Amino acid sequence: MDGQDSYWLLIDGYEDEPAAFGVPPYIGFHCRYIAGVLEKKNIPYKYLTIDQWRLKNIEDQNKLAGLVILAGAVVPGKYLRGTPISLNETERIISNMPTSLPILCGGWAIRGWRHRGWNPLRKNLFLAHWDTDATLNNFLENQQWKHLRRTAEQWDEWANAGASSKAVLEHPDLNGPLTYEVEVYQGCVRFKNGCKFCLEPKKGVPLWRSPEAILSEIKNALDSGVKNIRLGGMTDVYTYLADGVKELEYPIPNPKPLEKLLYGIREDERVNILHVDNGNPSIIAENIEPSTEITKILVDTLSDGAILSFGLESVDPEVHSSNWLNCDPEQAKVAIRLINKFGKEKGERGLPKLLPGLNFIAGLNGEIPEKTYKLNLDFLSELKKEGLWLRRINIRQVEGEGFQEIPTKEFKEFKSKVRDEFDGPLLEEMFPIGTLLKDVWWESHDNRTRLPVHLTDKHCSNEIHGNAGITFGRQIGAYPILIGAEYHIPLETQSNVLVTGHGKRSITAVETNLDINSVSQHQLASIPGIGEKTAWKIISAKAKRLSKNREKNAFENLEDAFSAVNIQIPELAYKILN
Numbered sequence: 001m002d003g004q005d006s007y008w009l010l011i012d013g014y015e016d017e018p019a020a021f022g023v024p025p026y027i028g029f030h031c032r033y034i035a036g037v038l039e040k041k042n043i044p045y046k047y048l049t050i051d052q053w054r055l056k057n058i059e060d061q062n063k064l065a066g067l068v069i070l071a072g073a074v075v076p077g078k079y080l081r082g083t084p085i086s087l088n089e090t091e092r093i094i095s096n097m098p099t100s101l102p103i104l105c106g107g108w109a110i111r112g113w114r115h116r117g118w119n120p121l122r123k124n125l126f127l128a129h130w131d132t133d134a135t136l137n138n139f140l141e142n143q144q145w146k147h148l149r150r151t152a153e154q155w156d157e158w159a160n161a162g163a164s165s166k167a168v169l170e171h172p173d174l175n176g177p178l179t180y181e182v183e184v185y186q187g188c189v190r191f192k193n194g195c196k197f198c199l200e201p202k203k204g205v206p207l208w209r210s211p212e213a214i215l216s217e218i219k220n221a222l223d224s225g226v227k228n229i230r231l232g233g234m235t236d237v238y239t240y241l242a243d244g245v246k247e248l249e250y251p252i253p254n255p256k257p258l259e260k261l262l263y264g265i266r267e268d269e270r271v272n273i274l275h276v277d278n279g280n281p282s283i284i285a286e287n288i289e290p291s292t293e294i295t296k297i298l299v300d301t302l303s304d305g306a307i308l309s310f311g312l313e314s315v316d317p318e319v320h321s322s323n324w325l326n327c328d329p330e331q332a333k334v335a336i337r338l339i340n341k342f343g344k345e346k347g348e349r350g351l352p353k354l355l356p357g358l359n360f361i362a363g364l365n366g367e368i369p370e371k372t373y374k375l376n377l378d379f380l381s382e383l384k385k386e387g388l389w390l391r392r393i394n395i396r397q398v399e400g401e402g403f404q405e406i407p408t409k410e411f412k413e414f415k416s417k418v419r420d421e422f423d424g425p426l427l428e429e430m431f432p433i434g435t436l437l438k439d440v441w442w443e444s445h446d447n448r449t450r451l452p453v454h455l456t457d458k459h460c461s462n463e464i465h466g467n468a469g470i471t472f473g474r475q476i477g478a479y480p481i482l483i484g485a486e487y488h489i490p491l492e493t494q495s496n497v498l499v500t501g502h503g504k505r506s507i508t509a510v511e512t513n514l515d516i517n518s519v520s521q522h523q524l525a526s527i528p529g530i531g532e533k534t535a536w537k538i539i540s541a542k543a544k545r546l547s548k549n550r551e552k553n554a555f556e557n558l559e560d561a562f563s564a565v566n567i568q569i570p571e572l573a574y575k576i577l578n
Helices: 029-040 050-055 087-095 108-115 132-142 152-163 211-223 255-266 281-286 288-301 317-322 329-343 369-385 408-430 521-525 531-548 558-563 571-576
Strands: 007-017 045-049 064-073 103-106 125-127 179-183 228-232 274-276 306-313 354-362 392-397 436-445 471-475 482-485 494-502 506-511
Touching: 007 029, 007 050, 007 087, 007 108, 029 045, 029 064, 029 132, 029 152, 029 179, 045 050, 064 087, 064 108, 064 132, 087 103, 103 132, 108 125, 132 152, 152 211, 179 211, 211 228, 211 255, 255 274, 255 288, 274 306, 281 288, 281 329, 288 329, 288 354, 306 329, 329 354, 329 369, 354 408, 369 408, 392 408, 408 494, 436 482, 436 506, 494 571, 521 531, 531 558, 558 571
Parallel strands: 007 045, 007 064, 064 103, 103 125, 179 228, 228 274, 306 354, 354 392, 482 506
Antiparallel strands: 436 471, 436 494, 471 482, 494 506
């Protein structure tokens, strides 16, 4: 390195894979493993998220000893709190670096860009095929770039070191809603003949981490200030250390190691939110007894709002066979019924304890839109008639080559019907008006995407509370519901809310414990049964009273305020105002 002040720079461009969350408020595990390598070798480094990079440039690039960029987002979607790095951004960052600087780029997005022909010509630039951390470790030891996979020993070593690295300690969300994503295992039990569109089977025979190793890493993370944990990296929580993985089409779930892991995590009182990853409905349906035991463990240990994403993908049998899908409609129904049986009850934050989510993918081979989409809708109707709850229905278009064109009109109609006929009514049934939801974390103003300006005092100061506008927030956890308040609330704060309305995939709400003597007109107007005119009358009455005597509150109580304008108090106002 050139001098004592030289350092490596790690840019976290975020990961978002089918079995890995890493877009804020999540901190992914691959960037932590990279940081873990640098930690173990005592090499000076700096950590920046791509969103931090967008706000500032490196002061003195001549002090850089090397650069690592992680780009791992492969799941398309809209993000609220952070935006994954793009290919154009990656190219700009690389082009602005000193020509002799060693640069390592890794992650599934890098592999995808390279597959599509991206091959930047630059001295000492390496695009990792496999594990970025192992590739970096080899370079630091031998000054040679080489595609490598980490060993089991390195996996645990770098995971533990990464848990107390700058990627955690200096993450901008550490004192906010940060959720620490843990990699429990790699790969899929369907490694022999997995779903054609999915990258997980490509990782081969599942590689498990022991409960002891995971608990050790989590302890280090909690020591670093982490409060929220998601057990990720799993294609199916029910097949963690399952029996018969290499021999059976439907491996037999083993409740014991999962029980040890989950109850072991819950023994530490520092853990706030605990959620898990995906579930395979066919495994559940074909192994109902051990799956029931695991479901009970999940309900007992997880925080409310937990979701098991079920990859049904399509109900159409032709699509099922053409794409080597794993789950048929009847298996999905059995699994959905089981999760509903034990998970419907609401927990402390007002959310059902454990519910299934359902994934559909359009554009798979064998799809005939008129037929396929109708079968999918019929399936959802059957679930609805049974009174079964789905916390989310995810509809996306297939990624990759070798699949069908998706007709825009038919796809939009299908998606619209799902949102209108199922998503919206489900939200209304699960969260009726007046439902109390606790600990909502407020993240953006007037637009669902957080912008750099939202981190300034203009948006975070208590002085803006109640001003005109919209505030968007979510509860901490996997796939949280988007909640909108029809006035400004200081960002990066938490509050409890009452549900006041429903969208197709979001909820309108108003904060509880608003003081009738300090409430704004916009806050009053957002309460059902009050409206703009009544709100204005109450604010006017308050102003008149204060003009006569500013030494005391304008209103003695809630009843006094509404009596002053000769209006009956709406039912929800009793729960919101004091």
